[in-house]
Amino acid sequence: xxxxxxxxxxxxxxxxxxxxxxxxxxxxxxxxxxxxxxxxxxxxxxxxxxxxxxxxxxxxxxxxxxxxxx
Amino acid sequence: xxxxxxxxxxxxxxxxxxxxxxxxxxxxxxxxxxxxxxxxxxxxxxxxxxxxxxxxxxxxxxxxxxxxxxxxxxxxxxxxxxxxxxxxxxxxxxxxxxxxxxxxxxxxxxxxxxxxxxxxxxxxxxxxxxxxxxxxxxxxxxxxxxxxxxxxxxxxxxxxxxxxxxxxxxxxxxxxxxxxxxxxxxxxxxxxxxxxxxxxxxxxxxxxxxxxxxxxxxxxxxxxxxxxxxxxxxxxxxxxxxxxxxxxxxxxxxxxxxxxxxxxxxxxxxxxxxxxxxxxxxxxxxxxxxxxxxxxxxxxxxxxxxxxxxxxxxxxxxxxxxxxxxxxxxxxxxxxxxxxxxxxxxxxxxxxxxxxxxxxxxxxxxxxxxxxxxxxxxxxxxxxxxxxxxxxxxxxxxxxxxxxxxxxxxxxxxxxxxxxxxxxxxxxxxxxxxxxxxxxxxxxxxxxxxxx
Numbered sequence: 001x002x003x004x005x006x007x008x009x010x011x012x013x014x015x016x017x018x019x020x021x022x023x024x025x026x027x028x029x030x031x032x033x034x035x036x037x038x039x040x041x042x043x044x045x046x047x048x049x050x051x052x053x054x055x056x057x058x059x060x061x062x063x064x065x066x067x068x069x070x
Numbered sequence: 071x072x073x074x075x076x077x078x079x080x081x082x083x084x085x086x087x088x089x090x091x092x093x094x095x096x097x098x099x100x101x102x103x104x105x106x107x108x109x110x111x112x113x114x115x116x117x118x119x120x121x122x123x124x125x126x127x128x129x130x131x132x133x134x135x136x137x138x139x140x141x142x143x144x145x146x147x148x149x150x151x152x153x154x155x156x157x158x159x160x161x162x163x164x165x166x167x168x169x170x171x172x173x174x175x176x177x178x179x180x181x182x183x184x185x186x187x188x189x190x191x192x193x194x195x196x197x198x199x200x201x202x203x204x205x206x207x208x209x210x211x212x213x214x215x216x217x218x219x220x221x222x223x224x225x226x227x228x229x230x231x232x233x234x235x236x237x238x239x240x241x242x243x244x245x246x247x248x249x250x251x252x253x254x255x256x257x258x259x260x261x262x263x264x265x266x267x268x269x270x271x272x273x274x275x276x277x278x279x280x281x282x283x284x285x286x287x288x289x290x291x292x293x294x295x296x297x298x299x300x301x302x303x304x305x306x307x308x309x310x311x312x313x314x315x316x317x318x319x320x321x322x323x324x325x326x327x328x329x330x331x332x333x334x335x336x337x338x339x340x341x342x343x344x345x346x347x348x349x350x351x352x353x354x355x356x357x358x359x360x361x362x363x364x365x366x367x368x369x370x371x372x373x374x375x376x377x378x379x380x381x382x383x384x385x386x387x388x389x390x391x392x393x394x395x396x397x398x399x400x401x402x403x404x405x406x407x408x409x410x411x412x413x414x415x416x417x418x419x420x421x422x423x424x425x426x427x428x429x430x431x432x433x434x435x436x437x438x439x440x441x442x443x444x445x446x447x448x449x450x451x452x453x454x455x456x457x458x459x460x461x462x463x464x465x466x467x468x469x470x471x472x473x474x475x476x477x478x479x480x481x482x483x484x485x486x487x488x489x490x491x492x493x494x495x496x497x498x499x500x501x502x503x504x505x506x507x508x509x510x511x512x513x514x515x516x517x518x519x520x521x522x
Contacts, residue, residue, distance in 0.1 A: 008492075009428045009456045034426040034456040035418065036236065037306075059456070062429075 002045045004067040010034035012058040017067075021049045029067050030054065045069055071390045072146035072171050074099060077115070078136050079151030081447030082463060083368070084111035087149050090382040092116070099143045101136055103129035105455045109447060119143055124457045130154045133161045140170055147171035147389060149382075153459070156365040157184045173389040175287070175364045179338045183362040186230045186270050193359045196337035198330045201349070201358040203272035214251050215244060217271050224276070227251055229258035230268040235307030240274050277513040279318045279350040280304065281357070283331035284373045286343055286384055289391045293335035294398065295328035296377055297407050299369055301347075303501065305424045305517045310494070311501060312369035313412045314376055317472060317510030318352045327357055334362060343370070343385050352513065368415070368464070371445060375411035375468040410475040411468045414483065414498045416446075417460040418491040421500075422521070427492025428454045437485035441468040441478045454491045462493065472510065476502060 010032035017029045023043040030052070032039040043049075047069040054066050074097035077084045084100055088111055091098040100115040105124035112118045119139040121129040129135075131154060140148060148165045150156040156174065159181040165172045174180070183189045187207055194200045202221050207230055208214045218225045218241065227250040228238040237257020239250035255267040284296040300316035301309045319327070331346040345367045347360040370381050377396075384394045396405055420427050434450040446463035448454065454462060465482055469475035483498045504520060506512045 008426055010426070011456060035428060035458065035460040037426055037460075039425065 001050075002047065002069045003065055004029060004041060004044070004069065006032070006041075006060045006062055006064045006066055008032075008034055008039075008062050010039060010060055012054045012056055012060060013038065015052060015054070015056055016040075017043075017049050017052070019049055019052055023047065023049050023069060032060070041066055043069055071096075071386075071392065073097060074143075074145050075147045075149050075173070075386070076101065076136075076140050076143060076145035077111075077149050077151065078130070078155055079149075079153070080106050080111060080130060080458065081109065082111075082445045082461060083151040083366070083447075085109075085114060085447060086445050087151060087382055088115050090380055091149070091386070094383060094386060096386075099139075099145050101130070101139045103457070105453075105457055109452055110449055111447065117143055124455065126154065126457065133158070133164065136161075137164055137168060140165070140168060145170065147173055147386075149173040149385070150365065152363075152365050152368055157363070159184065171389050173342070173385050175338075175340055175342050175344060179340055180364045182338055183344075183364050184231065185268075186228065186361050187268065188230075189362055190270070190272075190359065192337060193334055193362075196333050198334050198346075198359045199357065201273045201275065204270055207268035208271060209267060209269065211248060211251050214247055214269060214271060218244075218247050221271060221273050224274040226272045226274040227254045228270050228272075229254050230270050231258060235304070235309075238307045275349050275351055275358070277352070277515060278302075279316065279352050279513050280309075280347065280360070281316050281319060281327065281350045282345050282347040282367070283327055284343070284345055284367070284370070284381075285331050285335045285340065286381075286394070287335050287340035287388070288394060288398070289341070289388050290393075291339070292398065293332045293340055295331045296373055296379065298324060298327060299367075299372055301369060302512055302514045303507070303516055304514050309369065309415065310417070310517065311412065311414050311498070312372055313410065313472075313475070314372045315407065315410065316350075318512075319350060320355055323350070323355045323357065330357075330359070334359070340364075342388050343367075343381050352511070368461070369413050371443060371464060371466045372411040372413045375443065375466060376407035376409055377405050378408070379405065409468055409470050410472045411466060412475045412479050414465045414479060415461055415494075416463040416465055416486070416488070416498070417494045418454045418462050419460050419494055420492045421494045421497035424494065424497075425492075426456065426460055428456045428460070429491040430454075431488065431490040433487050433489035435485075435487040436463075437465070437482040439478075439482070439485075441475075442466070442482050443468070462488070462491070465498070476508065
């Protein structure tokens with residue numbers, strides 16, 4: 001199981017993947033926006049995206065859990 | 071002269087405009103979002119008006135709400151700063167229709183120059199050199215592919231509207247173009263203020279310098295050129311460090327660029343402060359027009375340091391129909407610049423990958439000393455939020471020559487302590503010791519080379 005966590009304070013701009021999707025390493029899961037920059041959050045492992053813990057429009061803090069890949 | 075100015079902006083630029091407005095004996099009114107309530111620009115104004123929530127759409131970009139603020143505070147003039155509503159012709163017109171003074175060029179000049187395609191065509195007709203590129207807006211990929219085939223790769227792909235380098239990209243082949251086109255289209259829709267995607271393709275010049283000319287259109291119609299700024303230190307096509315004079319152009323090229331910038335301003339009857347951005351091929355000592363910014367530029371302080379002219383003061387005087395505060399010789403010659411100035415943008419971002427790093431400011435110790443000017447938007451205890459751009463402060467230095475400016479910049483960066491948000495001061499220190507930068511012989515690829 002791999003946890004995907006936020007590297008910075010950001011707004012969740014777009015959820016790209018869906019729970020239950022099979023993802024490969026490097027796939028974009030969600031796109032964050034911080035300071036007028038779009039920051040894609042990528043899968044660091046291949047697996048099944050078992051849950052997405054954020055919603056579009058959320059403000060997330062550094063270290064917050066974004067998704068879990070199993 | 072009007073008696074009050076509403077500053078429709080935030081952070082360092084709002085604070086800097088407030089300073090000049092108040093020094094002229096006028097009342098400074100600011101508008102702000104919830105996230106910015108504790109920032110210095112709010113506290114230092116004579117009056118502050120809360121616009122709304124933190125997202126720009128609910129605050130600084132909410133034109134109806136800003137106009138309401140003007141009405142409720144009794145503001146007589148509006149200074150838009152840069153970004154946000156600064157190049158919004160509809161807003162400028164609405165300000166004027168409300169009986170207020172708009173501190174900026176006419177809405178028609180903003181509209182004609184704000185669209186990069188239109189501006190290019192206009193400049194070409196005025197005899198200002200432009201790069202090979204599209205003369206009509208490109209809206210679908212098929213058109214882009216066809217145009218690129220005609221122009222020849224590599225091409226620069228950008229949104230016709232909006233600024234700040236957001237969404238710009240270089241395409242070296244058809245696959246790259248598809249990707250760059252998608253990025254630019256998305257940026258056009260998100261940051262361009264609506265109107266659908268219109269894309270511009272231009273021949274990309276390798277190893278170019280980005281050099282811009284500050285112009286000032288006076289109330290009597292005279293257009294002055296106040297020297298150039300070299301803005302070739304960029305990451306993600308956004309400026310990080312600027313200097314004047316440019317170490318990469320000869321006096322002969324400078325003279326041609328300044329003359330072209332004056333022609334550009336005259337072609338649209340330009341009033342107020344504006345910037346003609348150019349790309350310079352240093353090897354060939356030649357240049358092409360890039361775009362015109364119809365507003366005060368972030369990096370205007372370097373011009374102020376070498377000319378001794380307060381550009382915001384001139385903007386206010388021109389908007390009021392009055393003469394500028396410095397002598398203008400017949401024929402439009404302005405003052406000769408003195409010494410060398412450098413601006414380092416202190417961003418809330420990590421110094422390696424330049425990713426955003428907002429946060430609460432725990433330590434903020436500003437450098438001070440001869441030749442140092444700091445335009446900052448924050449003080450200790452403030453929080454840099456993710457809602458706006460990452461610019462925290464502009465560290466500017468002035469020296470008798472480039473060597474002295476560099477040495478003052480190194481000392482100032484070393485003395486500047488920021489803790490809390492991530493910041494690029496370590497990058498600034500690295501740059502000031504980088505052999506290529508120090509030599510003066512650098513181009514817009516410098517930062518990428520430093521990080522590869």
